[in-house]
Amino acid sequence: LVSRKDHPQDTVVMIGDVPVGNHRKAVVAGPCSVESEEQVRKVAESLKRQGLRLLRGGAFKPRTSPYDFQGLGEEGLRILRRVADEFGLKVVSEIVNPADIEMAVKYVDVIQIGARNMQNFELLKAAGSVRTPVFLKRGMSATVEELLFAAEYIVSRGNRQVILCERGIRTYEKWTRNTLDISAVPLLKQESHLPVFVDISHATGRRDILLPVAKAALAAGADGIMVEVHPEPAVALSDAHQQIDIPQFEKLISDLRQSGLLS
Numbered sequence: 001l002v003s004r005k006d007h008p009q010d011t012v013v014m015i016g017d018v019p020v021g022n023h024r025k026a027v028v029a030g031p032c033s034v035e036s037e038e039q040v041r042k043v044a045e046s047l048k049r050q051g052l053r054l055l056r057g058g059a060f061k062p063r064t065s066p067y068d069f070q071g072l073g074e075e076g077l078r079i080l081r082r083v084a085d086e087f088g089l090k091v092v093s094e095i096v097n098p099a100d101i102e103m104a105v106k107y108v109d110v111i112q113i114g115a116r117n118m119q120n121f122e123l124l125k126a127a128g129s130v131r132t133p134v135f136l137k138r139g140m141s142a143t144v145e146e147l148l149f150a151a152e153y154i155v156s157r158g159n160r161q162v163i164l165c166e167r168g169i170r171t172y173e174k175w176t177r178n179t180l181d182i183s184a185v186p187l188l189k190q191e192s193h194l195p196v197f198v199d200i201s202h203a204t205g206r207r208d209i210l211l212p213v214a215k216a217a218l219a220a221g222a223d224g225i226m227v228e229v230h231p232e233p234a235v236a237l238s239d240a241h242q243q244i245d246i247p248q249f250e251k252l253i254s255d256l257r258q259s260g261l262l263s
């Protein structure tokens with residue numbers, strides 16, 4: 001069902017009134033983790049100023065260590081919803097537990113399924129049983145074909161609103177957190193009609209190469225990018241090294257607009 005063979009036309013995923021896909025270029029931005037309402041509001045104000053509509057923030061955090069900040073849970077979703085409504089934005093947030101999907105759709109406009117859960121088949125089925133759009137990230141050791149099969153799990157349950165996201169894969173390279181598989185972008189666009197995004201923050205794990213990586217992603221045909229933005233990255237409770245602050249974010253967006261790769 002996700003293959004382009006039977007559906008040659010690009011799927012446009014409607015996030016409320018925000019269309020995604022078919023080569024409109026969109027930006028999903030916000031903190032790695034929701035930490036407070038003030039924190040989220042600062043990022044939301046910046047999105048609004050720049051005419052961007054899609055706010056991300058993690059409320060349920062799949063952390064490598066059980067001793068690290070695990071997220072604010074449902075309270076985090078409440079904060080996102082409140083702030084997004086205040087600024088006319090749409091909420092993208094990761095859900096990790098199939099049992100939380102029904103609760104989550106009361107707050108979020110897009111259910112994110114993270115890299116660590118790309119093959120959590122019960123979660124995929126639960127996300128397929130609702131009609132809220134799904135932002136599906138490639139597993140860090142998943143092939144392009146496995147990503148498409150994961151999407152197929154969702155779509156085959158009746159939820160056709162799926163966005164694919166390349167976020168880097170594990171290789172031996174240590175200078176980046178992951179290795180951005182740029183060829184996945186045209187491959188996914190060729191094989192599937194679903195929108196394709198690139199998460200430039202988790203793909204690189206660093207701030208200094210975000211602009212060229214974002215340009216590469218958009219030039220390769222991505223329908224959008226995801227980027228982590230925090231008002232004060234140095235004190236962030238997760239991914240402090242890769243998040244950019246608000247001036248850096250606004251510079252990134254204006255550089256991309258100047259390059260003509262983002263409108």
Ligand code: PEP
Nearest residue numbers: 058114115116137167202
């Ligand atoms: C995230 O986007 O918040 C995240 C945890 O990313 P990933 O699942 O790609 O590691």
Ligand code: MN
Nearest residue numbers: 032228238239
């Ligand atoms: Mn993160």
